[in-house]
Amino acid sequence: MAYSNEKGDSVTGKWLIPIEEIRQVREKIGDNTEKNKVELTENLCGGKASNLGFLKKEGLKEGINVPRGACIGTAAYNEYVDKTGLRGRILLELNRKPFEEMRWEELWDLSEKIKHMFARTPFPPGMEEELEEEISGYFGEIAVAVRSSAPGEDSAKTSFAGVHASYVNVREALNILRHLRLVWASLWSDSALLYRKEMGLDIFKSSMAVLIQEIVEGRVSGVAFGMNPEDELEALVEAVYGLNKGLVDGTVEPDRWVLDRKSGNIKKHYPAEREKAVFAGSGGAGTGNKSTEGTEGTEGTEGTEGTEGTEGTEGTEGTEGTEGTELRSLPESLKGKPPLAPAEVTEVFNLTRKVETLLVRRGGRGKPQDVEWTIRDNTLYTLQSRPITTLMREDRDEKRLWYLSLRRSFGNLKELRKTIEEKRIPVMQAEARDLEKEELSGLTETALAEEIERRAGIYRKWHDIYWDEFIPFAHGARLFGKVYNETVDPKDPYEFADLLSGTGMLSLERNRKLEEMAGKLRNAPELLQKAKNLSPDPGLEKELDIFISEYGGSYSESSTAREGLIRLLVEMASRTPLTSSSASPAKEKGPDQDSGRIQKLKDNFFSRFEGEKKQFAAELLDLGRASYRLRDDDNIYLGKIEAELRRFLLEGEKRLKKRGLKEVELPEIEKIPNLEPVIEDITEKMVKTLKDPKYLPEWKKGAEKPETPETSEEKLKPRQLLGNPSGPGAAEGRARVILQESDLYDIKAGEVLVCDAVDPNMTFIVPLCSAIVERRGGMLIHGAIIAREYGIPCVTGVPDATELIKNGDYLAVDGYLGIITVLERRDW
Amino acid sequence: MKDEIASLLPHELEVREGEAPVESKGLEKTRLLEELRKLFESQPLAVLATQGEGTPYVSLVAFASDVKLKYLLFSTTKATRKYANLLADPSVSLLIDNRKNILEDFRDAMAVTVLGEIEPVEDFELKIMENIYLMKHPHLVDFLHSPTNAFLKVNVEKYIVVSHFQHVVEIKV
Known part of the structure; x- marks a missing residue:
């Protein structure tokens, strides 16, 4: 099959639909009213691709230029998730816990896990070849942008701007396909999940179409609002030198023109302090190698791949991939000169009008438009157009802003x-x-x-x-994780967490110290006896003083801590020395092997970066560690x-x-x-x-008083509880439920630690435990990281863990699947 | 509506309501097995009956079967009651049916009771059995591959097929 977009030929393949043919594809399917046709088209290709396709086909005679583009419809997404079982796996992941009860960290974990599934699940047999052939037939080697075009994404009611991913400057079919899956995965990004939930949209009915668009590298780019969201009598034009990215993510201040919406006259020009602009990078990008495209809002210069051409971006920083863009200083000659001449401002404004008028013909959707544009060789290109959402002002609504602000550059x-x-x-x-x-x-x-x-x-x-x-x-740790996963593509999506806890070394040292003290007691029965009577030998007293002041943290001043430590040492002395947990077959390690492993992970990560980008990688790791600490x-x-x-x-x-x-x-x-x-x-x-x-x-x-449950009602007996698998391994043991600090010191070797949250200062208990069960959720919480360090099975995010599980219950903890089974209920 | 299974049965084959089931043979058996295959494909879940200390115990399992219907496959985590029961007593019964829990079920539904014994999946057949299982339940891949999970094979002794409310036939495989 030959694919070209030469006039007249139908080039629609099994999966790929040139944007200007999107409508025809639907027309073939059946006769519908115009409104229905629009809806059907959008269900297959999403509003963004359908709109652009319409403009490309109908707008040419009006002088509207739209770059070449094609859509991979929702049918491809559905085929992929159905045939590979991903749909079911996502369903299982989402159902671990009611959505409402998830902390934002858990939500991030969830979406990272799902993204990891997309990245590591190959296309079903045959599909990849078909897609590859169609995409390379249509685009060849040119650089493209791979963007989301989800149904319902850009309507007047909802705005997913910045919620789904898009990647710019990608070349070659196989590389495009990798990004295709990442864009699909962004249907399940944390902000997408939150947003759908907020809008009352059914998460499971959502689907994703993808727009692949040729990149137009303009001299000047910008955004135009056919109507000022804050004043309906006005229109706005914003422009920057270079690429749109700088404007959209807020790194470059745009020149701003306010126009009269009716007459099109320029009412006011607000010049910017023109210092910098985003240009295409100079490296060799998009050649299929694993790079850091898609790191959220990295500022371009740092380590991201560079090459020519990024064009219009969408939405807020955070989900925009930046393959090959650089923030550079403007040449002096441009600093004093507005990026657009007045006539050009008018031309851009007129574009929004033309688009608006044209869209009236398309099922009466003549809503004022928000148009992204660029000018190359004196030709004005339309990169994207969507109706101005009624939510635009609400976008600045605190809550939404807050969770988007979690994704910092x-x-x-x-x-x-x-x-x-x-x-x-x-x-x-x-x-x-x-x-x-x-x-x-x-x-x-x-x-x-x-x-x-x-x-x-x-x-x-x-x-x-x-x-x-x-x-x-705290997003710093996650940003590092995201980059790590995208560059290393590890089997375990939380491998990066092992690199974060430089603190791990400290805790290992602390535990070694504890074991040393316990060893002394073990070898000297008279010392052990003294300790058992809580009146330890002066030598031990002194060692304890030093230990507490060094590692005691917030427990230093606690009166029970000292006594507890002594009891703990007695407990440790009565069992064989701790080497490592036997619970997990995966990790047999002492501190030395562990630091060797971490060094290896680190070297492997850095080896993915070249030249100056190594510096970026090191800085990112440093940032991740600081954030974690x-x-x-x-x-x-x-x-x-x-x-x-x-x-x-x-x-x-x-x-x-x-x-x-x-x-x-x-x-x-x-x-x-x-x-x-x-x-x-x-x-x-x-x-x-x-x-x-x-x-x-x-x-x-x-005051919010905790209500005491009615004692007359019989409590339900838990048998199996579900949480998130946070440390691989399986173990059985009696539950030690920590309700207050002093409970900590009662722990016996081999018991399962059940707690609300593992405090950093609690970690010296961990090597004694056979498993950890935590109410608080998240893969990057202390309990999870320390459990991974010791190879102890760990399940986090178990609702009401400390209430449902009773001290002494005999538990089986499955750290692979996140299941806790109460094998025997304590009967006293 | 015609009962599918009844129409498959030759008139000579005696199937009386409430009486001991008759064994199905020859061509009819082939066609009935084909029906079972279709039913099994359409049903993701089966009811599994085990017993422990003389007490019956039923649970739902995601199952699959080989093309000859000689085996049924399912998996369970090892901390479960059903797994403990199976270790103690490998004989099991399963129920696979297409009832919709409506009145018409008495006319249209088909229910298959399976009798058999649990056997371990041997190394040489593991790959192929996993493929069979994951073909039907691709989303259970993490579950299946967890070290805490047991992948089990029921060696089927016979199927007892009930249709049309009281039509009952038996097939050995």
Whole structure:
């Protein structure tokens, strides 16, 4: 078969449909009303490809130029997911846990896992050859963009801009096919899942068409709004030198023209400070090698592949692949000159009108358009057009912005790291220390009230910073994971996690120290006996002091920690020395082998990068590690500040008690496990009551009190619980449920640790356990990483784990599939 | 509506309601097996009956069968009750049917009771058996390949085929 887009020939293949023929394909299928035809077309090829196809076919006589493009319809997606079983696998993954109960981390894990499935599942037999033949027949060796064109993606009601992936500057059929699968996978990206959910769309009915588009490398590019989303009497034109990418992802400030929508007259020009522009890179890209295309929002220059030509991009940073773009300084001659002359601004504006008018003929869809365009050799090209969504303003809605903000670009994350490490953390620590120093006893009630108010303010401030900066910074670890997976393509999608925990070395050392102390007890019965009586030998006492100050973390000041450690040492001494867990056949390793393995992983990762890009790879790993490390630390620091507020609130309560108030008239702060949601309410009432003894608030009303379940109702007995497999291996053992800190030290060797979340300071317990079960979900949480380090089976994200599982239940933990089976229920 | 199985049966073959089933032979058997093959392909799940300490125990399993219907394949994680039961007593029964849980089932539904014994899947046949299983259930690939999972083969002794509410025939394979 020969494919060409020469006039007249039908070149539609089994899978590939040239965009200008999309309509004909549907017309062949049956007679429909015009509106239905539009809908059918969009179901096969999505709105983006269908719209462009229509413009290409009908717009030429109006002077609308659309680059060559073709669509791989939803039929191909469906064939692939059905024949390979992916549809079922996705269904199984999504059903591990109700969507509503997932933390954003779990959602990210889920979508990364699904993406990994797409990347590693080959096409069903024959399909790849068919696609390859059709694509290379149609596009040959030219550079293309591979973009999502999902049905319902760009309608006036929904806007998936920036939610699905698109890759620019890809060459050769096989490489295009690899990206095709990645675009398909982005149907299941975390933001796509959240967005569908928010819009009330059925996740399982969604499908993906893909637009493959020839790249037009323009001199000037931009976006035009046929109608200003904020003022319907106006239109907007934005333009930058070079490629659109810089404009869309916010790295390059555009010149901006406001026009009168009716007359087309330019009302105002807002010139930009023209410093830089995104140009096509200079390296040799798209030649089928594994590169870092698709790293979200990396700024182009850093290590991404470079070659000519990226054109219009879509949506926000975050999902845009940047194969071969570079952010460069503008030549002086251009800095002072707007990218468009007034006549060109008018031409671009007229384009939006032409498109709008033309689309009226297509089933009455004459909505104002948002057009991406570029100018090459004085020809204006239309790269993309979609109706201006009613959501545009709401796009800036906090919530959506927040979760999109979780996907920060490399450059942005580097900045964030600097701020956090150099400013936030030191100030936060200093502030926590200052708060600690303050004495309570001498304060008058008024002074106490004022101090509580001040502390609540400080807590709120850090809480907000935590959400605005620390949590988004956690994306650094994920960005590294994403790049790692796309370059190394490992069998295990969480292999990268092993590279993140440089902290692992510290914990291994700590455990070695513990084992050393336990070894001394093991060899000396008299010392062991002393320890059993909780009055250890002075030598051991000293060692314990050093150990606690070095590794104790937030437990250092806890009175139970010391006693607990002694009990733990006794427990360790009564069993054979710890070498490694026998539970997992996969990893037989001590610290040395482990560091050897990590070195190997690292070398392998770096070997995928050449020249200057190695630097980028190293920086990215460094960033990933900082991001991972901080996740532990920030929690602890914020915890300290909260504890300091709590200390003062408790003092307040004590004073109120002294006034003779009864329990019902008190907040009972000790009984509020999570202060955060009620902090404002409690603080306000406490301050008022302290200052004004006559004021008697109703404390319990605003407070969220955990409801005690009715004791009369018989509880359901768990048999099998499902979570996420987070550390491979299988083990059986009695459950040790950790409900409070002191439970930790009761653990016996071989027990299964069941907890809400493994705190970084809990990790010295881990080598004693046969498995870990955690309520908190995520592959990058501490429990999961430490379990992987020791080769201990681990299941995370098990809802209500610590409530459903009872101390002493005999469990089977399946770390491969994420299943916990209660083999025997504790009968006491 | 004509009952498919009834129409397959020769008139001489005696099938009486409520009486002991008769064995199907020759050509009829071939055609009936073809019917079973179609039924098995259309049904992803079977009911598996095991027993432990004298107590029957039923569960749903995703199954597949070989082209000659000599074997049924399924898999289970090893921490389950059914697996413990199978270790103690390898004889099993399965039910595969196409009922829709509506009144018309009494006329249209077909139900096949399988009697057989669990055998381990031997190394030499593992690849082909896995292919058969994954062809029908490609989405269970992770499950099947987990070290905590057991891949099992039921060596079928006979099928007892019920149709038309009370038509019952028996086939040995």
